[in-house]
Amino acid sequence: MSGDSPQDWRHPGYVAVIDLVAARAGLLPPSCPPAAMEGIDRAMARAGLSDFPTYLARLEAEPAMLDDLLVELTIGETYFFRTPEHFRFVRYQVLPDVLRRRGPGHVVRVWSAGCASGEEPYSLAVLLMEEGYGERMEVRATDVSRAALARAQLGSYSEWSLRGSEARHMRPFLLAEGKRYRLVPQVRNRVHFGYLNLADDTWPSHTQGLWGMDLIFCRNVLIYFNRPTIEAVARRLHASLAEGGFLIAGPSDPPLNTFAPFETILTDWGLVYHRTAPGQAPWAHSVRHAPPPAPRPVPTPPPVASTPPMPSPQPMPESPSPLGLEGAKRALALGDWGEAARLAAAHPEDAEAEAMAIRALANVNPLAAVRACTEAIRRHPLAVELRYLEAMLLLGLGRLADAERAARQAIYLEPSLAVAHLMLGHILRRQGDTEGARRAFRTAESLCATLAPDTLVPLADGERAGRLAEVAREERTRLEAVREETRE
Template sequence: MSSDAPWNWRHPGYVLVLDLVAARAGLLPPSCPPAAVEGIDRAMARLGLSNNFDAYRTRLETDPAALDDLLVELTIGETYFFRNPEHFDFVRHEVLPNLRRLRGEGHVVRAWSAGCASGEEPYSLAVLLMEEGYGERMEVRGTDVSRAALARASVASYGDWSLRGTDAGRMRPFLHPEGKRYTLAPEVRDRVHFGYLNLAEDSWPSPAHGIWGLDLIFCRNVLIYFNRGTIEAVARRLHAALAEGGVLITGPSDPPLGEYAPFETLVTDWGIAYHRPTPGDTTRLHSLRRFPAPAPTPLEPLRLEPTPAPRPPAVLPPPPPVPVTPALPAEPEGLEGAKQALARGDWHEAARLAGALVEEPGAAAVAVRALANLDPLAAVRACAEAAERHPLAVELRYLEAMLLLGLGRLQESERAVRQALYLEPSLAVAHLMLGHILRRQKDTEGARRAFRTAESLCATLPPDTPVFLADGERAGRLAQVARDERTRLEAHEETRG
């Protein structure tokens, strides 16, 4: 790793620690080296070993708890209730009806959230199963490498940040307000069992962990951290942990697993899922294209349908004689590759590529945007560090303000957006953001001025002109947004008066 690392580590000990983590836990090199440095520093400080890399590596080799603590720092436990609602819709409309057909109405559904963090995912699964009538016929498990996260999951106390998803309202009937937080009702909390598990270890599947014979596995945004060898081993164990007819759902940025284990790949509108077929069952899940596991011999025909209907060319097996496999075009590297990864939603790849270009402010902005989709706090830290390296980069100040606003840190957000406006007084989106910040701080007059300025700046441009840093939003539309915000604010003031 040390010879390939593009970042200038401030001490060689960091690289040696990460090499040890790669060997013991199968983790990839970090996509954001500054965040990795901070994480290692925090983990070392908790053990009283700050800057003593030799002693820390020895501790990691002999103390599993110390290694687990570091893994938590190097991975992101980002989650919220009903994250990626299309996955839960798929379970409702495809997985559960198929299980009823295979197992019968009295079957107890066994589900596992692998890498459950603070518990929002397995609790969402429990609520879904309750909605579908499985209240007394479910076994839901959540596992994670972070014992601190598992403790929080068991307490089941959450803030508004856990309810930010579009479908999170489904949890509201089961959440009881306690001050600024919500406590999950026992009828949901008691249906989920939590336990420690490191996916990179070969201790599972096992009845001792309850990880075996599963109907449904959610393993989302976990495999992205592993190197190829670890992914292959974990994929085989995930397949072995499924019961026949069971389904595995991974995250949108996770690597494909079809080449590592004999899964049947299910292609949906939102991506792919993995199925462990039941021998002799040729009924396919409704409305899905299936790509079965490889046939025993290259010449054996693949039965993709129970009837001999014609197949679309895209799903036919390739002809047996393939003398030459053309090379796929190389993925672009550098800033262009990072932008393409960002555009397709591959946040970790975007952060990895952009994070290597520390001297380019545009690359730093791409890295921050990617991290914002993974861990807002890490994105804030990365943005602040990048802004120190590039003090005249207005986009970094604007992104910092946006992230801080999302975290509810209004005063810090206001300071960052004013810094952006100092660098670029005509930045319309910054004036619009300032209006939102000031309104939330009860500065009605300041908010009105900010909205009016944003409206005026956009009105000077042709309506179809893209506005700088507005993610493709046009001037006419943004002017209307600012006008509506100002009008609503003034109407509210008149009503109060």
């Protein structure tokens, strides 16, 4: 196995399993052998096996056995409207382009390849519905994890899946069910889920409906693959696109343009791949549609009573990044929670590292993440990020009073932290305090408005001030509309 020293592995049987996975599923050697060995142990236990020769023979003979193992070696991190720039590109560039080329009767064909628990294809379905394609869309979603597909088809999500800033697009289609939300059938029925191992040479496929796509999302999946698999998958993705179709990969995925004849479109957030039709002008030279509207300048509202003073917000001071922290950040971005938690937990003296480990843990065990957060706050009582994280986790668990306390503590420590006011607004609204929620959203809005629209907002996961101001304003005006209705 390339790049790993044999002493990383407790038994040569593990190495043989990983080699088989590389050969059959095209996966890179795992970056964290201890986590991989634990995963293999779990898969073997599910199969009722404890000896490697029998397990290897079963992996060779039974595709379902291999699928079950792949689930242990890859991670299903995802959430609604993850990486909002991609969805904005679809809304403002892809759909108008498809409409212009294929006409208003065309059924838009979309594929989420590596869909995990479904947040990505459902986000695409909602976007298409918002844009008026309710009856003219075909959304396919595939994954190698049958467990993830089952969760996707169930359509039941926790607040954690709604942690992205654009998740509000989903809220009208979610019904509260205790602490979870159930997606309405109107959206659930729009997406066709199916099993597919992208490393298998079984697609494009007419029988599975995986062909002639106007748009493919294949995000944060290719990072797992070795080079020969990336090359083969890139060629098949190109072949699965309709002429004029678009492919969007994840921000950390390897570049694909050298492996298939894609035209690459360079945007200010990354690359989009385009299958240019013969005779069609390249995208770069074709008539372009109106670009996504720039975030509108937000008028500064008058000072709000009973809110803390608002010093002009500054990015959080960065603590010197200890060795390994960058690796933890990358692992977290890729959804490799085990690795992120392991790297970050090695730095309990660093509040930022603690927060990262807690974020990683929250994906697998929110209760344990809350406990870890309480511990970390004890060590770093002035770390605002930890208080904010605690509020977010408690909100996810439905512990609203505790979440409110944590959010107010974050605000006390950093009155200009716009995301904490936004969070407080969500908490108060769920508690039925409409007026308090409205004030909190208004404060968040005015704090963002003091920043240039493209400034990154502290602790906002890459969101910019203009966009967050818009989010806060929409939340506030929605509450005001309800207030007006109840007055009438």
